[in-house]
Amino acid sequence: MNAAQPNPLNTHLSAQEKVEGEVVVSIKDVNFSYAPGERQILMGLKMEFRRGQVVAVMGGSGCGKTTILRLIGGQVAAQSGQVLFEGQDIGRMNSAQLMQARRRMGMLFQFGALFTDLSVFENVAFPLREHTNLSEDLLRSLVLMKLNAVGLRGARDLMPSQISGGMARRVALARAIALDPPLIMYDEPFAGLDPISLGITARLIRDLNNALGATSLLVTHDVEETFEIADYVYFIADGRIAAEGTPADLNRSTDPFVRQFLDAAPDGPVPFHYPGQALEDDFGVRTS
Numbered sequence: 001m002n003a004a005q006p007n008p009l010n011t012h013l014s015a016q017e018k019v020e021g022e023v024v025v026s027i028k029d030v031n032f033s034y035a036p037g038e039r040q041i042l043m044g045l046k047m048e049f050r051r052g053q054v055v056a057v058m059g060g061s062g063c064g065k066t067t068i069l070r071l072i073g074g075q076v077a078a079q080s081g082q083v084l085f086e087g088q089d090i091g092r093m094n095s096a097q098l099m100q101a102r103r104r105m106g107m108l109f110q111f112g113a114l115f116t117d118l119s120v121f122e123n124v125a126f127p128l129r130e131h132t133n134l135s136e137d138l139l140r141s142l143v144l145m146k147l148n149a150v151g152l153r154g155a156r157d158l159m160p161s162q163i164s165g166g167m168a169r170r171v172a173l174a175r176a177i178a179l180d181p182p183l184i185m186y187d188e189p190f191a192g193l194d195p196i197s198l199g200i201t202a203r204l205i206r207d208l209n210n211a212l213g214a215t216s217l218l219v220t221h222d223v224e225e226t227f228e229i230a231d232y233v234y235f236i237a238d239g240r241i242a243a244e245g246t247p248a249d250l251n252r253s254t255d256p257f258v259r260q261f262l263d264a265a266p267d268g269p270v271p272f273h274y275p276g277q278a279l280e281d282d283f284g285v286r287t288s
């Protein structure tokens, strides 16, 4: 087929997407530390995030989950290895290319902070005003569609101080998808939510991902909700993948790390005690 006869079924796919197939983000052998000579946060990390999937990244506090989001968003760069977004190496992009790439990534930050001096409507309109030149009419329709998708069209004129935490999270979700990004990254989307809002937010993440045909990457500690909606889960420990698989695979796993995490056991491969002197030495009761 020549260029004059485009395949109508493929016109929405870039050449790169055709080459890369289904993988939206690929992390290849990434090593990362925040400064030269400092502790390695990620070591030989390999991950893939595919179109249409909700993928969760889980693990204990400080294991490097948010750092993975920062690498994909290009806020930090790996010392070695590659982070590919739609086939392009994020670490080698100039600032204009990075801006372009970030427009195609929706981000819901920890606690989904809204701009407190902007209405619900203007919070969702913000990325559209920043990144597009849409007419006011079109912008209004898009914002209302996004708010409708999260069940908050009727709350458009309220200020953030007038809505609950669960509603605020949903507004932040609507803002994250305002530009119809192919990749949506959520950092602790369930933090601080009551059980009902938590369930609603989890369902929305799944439904919005399906409706947009996007890829969602979820950094979270909430096993139950995450396992309800995720297609695939990575467990990180000590800068590496400790376990990975579908929720069903992981639920069946007998791996001690997976069991400790899923059964919320205080001790196991991840020790309860921070490394230190022996108890006997600290209390001066060593006998030999």
Ligand SMILES: Nc1ncnc2c1ncn2[C@@H]1O[C@H](COP(=O)(O)OP(=O)(O)OP(=O)(O)O)[C@@H](O)[C@H]1O
Pocket: 034, 041, 059, 060, 061, 062, 063, 064, 065, 066, 067, 068
């Ligand atoms: N800007 C920074 N400079 C130096 N070290 C940092 C920086 N940001 C994070 N770290 C360290 O890197 C490690 C990984 O941090 P990261 O925020 O990725 O962990 P996390 O798994 O998201 O943790 P949590 O679940 O507690 O949010 C931590 O030990 C943290 O102290």
